[in-house]
Amino acid sequence: MIAFEQVSKVYADGTTAVNKLSFKVEKGEFFVLIGPSGCGKTTTLKMINRLIEPSSGAIFIDGQRTAQANIHELRWNIGYVLQQIALFPNMSVADNIGIVPEMKQWKKSTIEKRVDELLDLVGLEPTIYRERMPSDLSGGQQQRVGVARALAADPDILLMDEPFSALDPLSRSQLQHDIKALQQTIQKTVVFITHDMEEAAKLGSRIGVMEKGEIVQIGSPQELRENPRTNLVKEMMGHTISPGHLPLKDVMMPVYQSAYVKERANTDQAELQYEINDKQELIRAFYHGVLLDDPLTLNRDSTLEQAFEALQKQGVPALPVTEGNHLIGTISYEDLAKLSLKTL
Numbered sequence: 001m002i003a004f005e006q007v008s009k010v011y012a013d014g015t016t017a018v019n020k021l022s023f024k025v026e027k028g029e030f031f032v033l034i035g036p037s038g039c040g041k042t043t044t045l046k047m048i049n050r051l052i053e054p055s056s057g058a059i060f061i062d063g064q065r066t067a068q069a070n071i072h073e074l075r076w077n078i079g080y081v082l083q084q085i086a087l088f089p090n091m092s093v094a095d096n097i098g099i100v101p102e103m104k105q106w107k108k109s110t111i112e113k114r115v116d117e118l119l120d121l122v123g124l125e126p127t128i129y130r131e132r133m134p135s136d137l138s139g140g141q142q143q144r145v146g147v148a149r150a151l152a153a154d155p156d157i158l159l160m161d162e163p164f165s166a167l168d169p170l171s172r173s174q175l176q177h178d179i180k181a182l183q184q185t186i187q188k189t190v191v192f193i194t195h196d197m198e199e200a201a202k203l204g205s206r207i208g209v210m211e212k213g214e215i216v217q218i219g220s221p222q223e224l225r226e227n228p229r230t231n232l233v234k235e236m237m238g239h240t241i242s243p244g245h246l247p248l249k250d251v252m253m254p255v256y257q258s259a260y261v262k263e264r265a266n267t268d269q270a271e272l273q274y275e276i277n278d279k280q281e282l283i284r285a286f287y288h289g290v291l292l293d294d295p296l297t298l299n300r301d302s303t304l305e306q307a308f309e310a311l312q313k314q315g316v317p318a319l320p321v322t323e324g325n326h327l328i329g330t331i332s333y334e335d336l337a338k339l340s341l342k343t344l
Contacts (some may be wrong), residue, residue: 001026001189002048002157007057009043017043020057020212030183030190032204034197034236040213041193045159048191049078061157072209076100079150079158079188083165085142087134092144093119094130100153118148121186123178140171147179151186158183160192164199170337173308176202197236201225202305209233248307249300251328252321255280260318262332274314280326298331299323307331 004027009018022214025031028320033041046052047059050071059066066074073154097118098111106114116126122144128225134142143163150158160179164172180203183190194200201221209232210219217229221237228234255261255276265275265286274295275283285295296308296314309320311333318332 001029001062002191003060004044005058005060007044007047007054008058009047009052010055013184016213018047018054018281021215023208025189025191027189028187030180030191030192030203030205032194032200032207033210034064034194034200034207035210035232037195041210041212043162044210045161045191045193048157048159049075049080076104076153076154079155080152081143081146081150081158081160082090083162085134085139087142087145087149091133091330093124093132093134093137096134096145096201097149097152098331101147104153109194112338114152114190115148115238118151121151121182122148124148138171139167140175143167143175144173144178151188156189158188158190160190161194162193165194165196168337170333172199173336177308177312179203183260201237206232209236246303248298248304248321248329249323251304251335251344252300252331253335254329255327258318260328261320261327272318273326274320274330276327280328281323282320285320292316295320296329300328301322302330304336308336 004021004023004223007021010016021044021143033044035041043052047054048061048066053067056136061069061074088099091099094112094115097115100112101114119126119129124141124144129137129145131143134145137145146163149182164175167175176199193201194203204221206218206220207224208215209224209230210216211230217224217233219227222309224233227236227256228237261274261276262273263276263278265273267283273284274285277283282295282297285292295338296310297320300321302310303319307319311317311331317334318330320327321329321331
């Protein structure tokens with residue numbers, strides 16, 4: 001899909017940003033570039049859509065050399081999502097998303113339909129968000145609109161330059177989960193830049209580690225973890241034994257401290273309550289005063305990643321953690337956010 005052949009970028013002052021890169025990104029792959037600041041990863045990304053022109057070597061997309069492609073057609077077929085989001089502040093959400101299709105002279109009705117499809121796809125209800133202005137949105141919502149805008153013209157490739165690094169830990173975790181699920185649904189080729197190896201390992205089918213303008217190793221997260229070729233790779237992979245893979249028993253709120261666990265539920269006083277008996281067994285659960293049928297529970301050895309997915313599925317702020325038949329604690333969105341802050 002994307003191929004670099006001996007690509008270098010040397011600036012006028014003699015600085016070599018990228019040195020003889022040769023690698024391939026396969027069609028439908030989620031490929032992550034990671035490395036310290038100044039290693040050349042953003043330069044590499046921008047050379048794909050020719051925001052930066054290489055000094056030497058060649059880049060190919062589907063066998064065609066990008067230097068020979070019409071630059072407007074090239075960029076229309078490549079979505080681009082930035083850390084800064086960069087929505088047009090004086091345009092509604094719908095107008096921001098529809099700007100490229102409008103430039104391509106799509107019919108108004110087709111654009112409107114596409115806007116609604118994409119808002120649904122990124123988890124924003126069209127009837128609520130279509131006419132809102134960017135200033136009315138949270139950072140996470142703005143970034144979702146940015147993703148929708150990048151996908152508006154149905155590009156084959158999506159470039160993402162540290163898109164979540166400015167967000168709070170909980171929004172960042174939610175968007176990481178959602179963008180991975182989205183990519184699996186739409187099967188676009190994604191090239192994603194980050195400086196966070198935990199994020200890279202969570203998202204990437206393969207990871208390219210860059211240092212001083214060169215790729216020092218490419219492989220799956222497991223390959224990099226088990227067979228690091230350089231000290232940098234070894235050091236970076238050492239940080240992935242991380243929050244997402246910790247068992248809940250190590251981070252949950254114990255039952256005696258949890259605000260969500262009661263020996264006798266009072267449905268008028270709290271939005272969520274898990275009622276237990278004297279044996280510390282879960283009897284029933286109420287959410288906004290309504291009895292939950294077959295409430296989800298999590299085993300003490302479940303991971304935080306599994307907890308996050310279960311919280312989204314159940315749609316409640318916290319879930320009970322069990323050991324055998326006993327409720328031993330709870331895990332909430334608030335607990336996950338606090339843990340993320342501790343590990344930043």
